[in-house]
Amino acid sequence: MLITASHITKYNLFKCIVDDVSFTINETDKVALIGINGTGKSTLLKMIAGTDDYQGDILRKKDIRISYLPQNPHFQDHLTLLQQVYEYVDQSVPDYEVQAILNRFGIKNYTQKIQELSGGQQKRVALAITLLKPCDLLLLDEPTNHLDNEMIEYLEKYLIKFNKALLMVTHDRYFLERITNKIFELDRSKIYGYDANYSHFLELKAQREEVELASERKRKLFLKKELEWVRAGVQARSTKSKDRLQRFEELNNQKDREKIQNVEMLSVSSRLGKKTIELEDVSMSYENKLFEPFSYHFKRNDRVGILGKNGCGKSTLLNIIAGDIQPTQGQVILGETIKIGYFKQGHGDMNPALNVIDYIQETARVLNTMNGQLTAKQMCEKFLFESDMQYTPIERLSGGEKRRLYLLKVLMEAPNVLLLDEPTNDLDIMTLQILEDYLDDFQGIVITVSHDRYFLDRICDGLFVFKDQMITYCNGGYSEMISIADTQIKTNRDTNQKYKEQKKKRIKLSYHEKQELETLENLIPTLEKQLKDIDEQMNGVTDFQEIQNLTQQRDQLENDIEMQSERWMELLEKQEQSQS
Incomplete structure (x- = not known):
């Protein structure tokens, strides 16, 4: 162990x-x-x-x-x-x-x-x-x-x-x-x-909780019967009676099984009109271009995920939609009824010295929901910030608690468009499941940047995929996109295999190809030795510029070795086929 x-x-x-x-x-x-x-x-x-x-x-x-x-x-x-x-x-x-x-x-x-x-x-x-x-x-x-x-x-x-x-x-x-x-x-x-x-x-957790609830019910039933016996005024004269009274006291002093409190998210969105959000030839550049002009008209109740490598411009696109920054080209047209709630990365602009309740009341003291009017205090309780915790300074909250509090503040604005930038970071699984259920019923548009593959599969009916400075719209969630990509790769492999089988009968190694094969057999070991020499050289270098130069040389050598090895294998296979 x-x-x-x-x-x-x-x-x-x-x-x-x-x-x-x-x-x-x-x-x-x-x-x-x-x-x-x-x-x-x-x-x-x-x-x-x-x-x-x-x-x-x-x-x-x-x-x-x-x-x-x-x-x-x-x-x-x-x-x-x-x-x-x-x-x-x-x-x-x-x-x-x-x-x-x-x-x-x-x-x-x-x-x-x-x-x-x-x-x-x-x-x-x-x-x-x-x-x-x-x-x-x-x-x-x-x-x-x-x-x-x-x-x-x-x-x-x-x-x-x-x-x-x-x-x-x-x-x-x-x-x-x-x-x-x-x-x-x-x-x-x-x-x-x-x-x-x-x-x-x-499955095992559900079984455990079921057993615990059954044990709790049995304990309370036993206590009820024993209480009737005690109230009957039985004298604790015999050893048997004393033992029974002691057992009753022990069980009665046990704490009741504490109920698990879950976040409760209520429908708080504003009415959304027919005209929503229109992206018209939107593109963005700083020193380099992030993405080419892209157009999309959001449908009511759209659920769109944004996917791509770090630094490709995903959060930038959210900021453009929110109006926080202007695009280099194109425009974002918002309908008159659009009310955006933006759940950014981190914890937003939280003042760590503020109490929980004061932070929420900055947005609203009262909120109209489908279940009636609720105060900021009541909404805090539904997000697991009980009365005593509401006067706790924000700086004393955990990372996940701060994230949950920030989410509550966004929902207190009663938006009909939710922009979510990495919403799953620091949230526990139970809160994520409740958030996912809430988004299912949310009466409005959801646009989310997320690298949580399960969340994208669960929520999204379409993806904006960033690749090579282009944005492409794909139907479905993450797994569906990967499945399509895998199918395309398999199709390409099958096509290549059929092409190879068709060519197999007429393959013959030319004179120049024979010469090339002999050259490669000597060249590849030479390149591998150069790669090993660079590795040894890098161990003794302290100058960062020289390290970067050697790293670039090493990367180039690796690429050369890979290319030459592929060509060598191709010629070797051709030679074997011509001899068979």
Whole structure:
């Protein structure tokens, strides 16, 4: 066993995070830690990583190596990106390996100062650092936040192949389904373990809650009968009577099973007229062009997802629709009844010193809903901010609680168009499911930037796909788009295979092709040696400019080797076919 936790208890001020819990993590476990926002998932990860205190015992295997990705990484602003990496990663790790994984996560300017990076870029750098460190236990806190779909799919494949222990906090339900073999549920200060992936966990959780409810009903029924016996005035003279009274007192003193509170989202949209939102030849450029002119007329109750690599202009398009920035070309025409609610990345412009209730009352003190008029206080309660919590300063809320509070503020505006920029970041799965149900019934338009593949499949009936500075509209959700792409690839492969079979009978190697084959057999080993020489040379270089030059040479060599190898295989196959 790598980790054995026994009788762990932890309080944050007066809030109980875990109460006398025990669990183990084995060498090959891939564990997901789930629970609603504010239950203490990140705190538990810090306790296992050894960066937060607790009562009880956490025994770690001797010489265990733990690599930990926090939700909010702490870096030194004055360092360059590469200097910051080597503050955490052993100097023996080759530069090209560091640069390769940074490139994989969309970070290419290695001399850029940490203070110049966005929060999302810093999180990606922290993820790269975490994966570069050799470890026996990998701790990841919301690893998919700020990653585009290509990066998420790479990380998913990496973690599926990862042969060490993994414990992660994530809301990505495809991750939970495909990677994990065990789930820890943090529920009302207790931890429940399930040897299951996500879909099996849902079945086991339902069974557990059903058993607990049945036990609670039996306890109350027993107490009712025993209470009648006690009220009958039975004298506690005999040992039997004394034992029965003591058992009654023990059961009566047990706390009732605490009811799980869920976020309650009520219909609060404004009336939407016939004319909605029209994009007319909208394009955007800064130093470089983000996307070519694009036109689209939104239908009432449209559900559109926006998909593409980081930096391609997805959030920019939302800002253009919201009117926060003007496009380089084209125009956005809004209908007279359009009322936009914009749920941006992060937590919006929150004043950390404000109380929860004051922050909401800045938008509205009263809200008209389908269920009647509700006050800001009542709406806070429906979003799990009880009366005592409403006077808590925002700075003391968890990341997920701040995100939930920000969502409430947006809905308090009663919009009929919702712009959602990465809405799933930092929200727990239960809140996500409720949000998805709410969006199903929302009387208006939903436009969302998201890298949550499950969310896109669940919500969207169409996608704006950003690729090569173009925006293309595709029907359906994420999986449907991927399925179409896979079908096209398969069709191309089948066509190529048929073409090869047709050509097979008339294949013959020419004189020049024979010469080329002999040349390639000598050239490829030479190129591979040059690649090895560059790797050795990079290990001794400290100048960043020289590192970048060598990296470019290395990339070019890899491309050359790949091209020449493909040509060599093609000629070799042709030679074999001509001889058969």
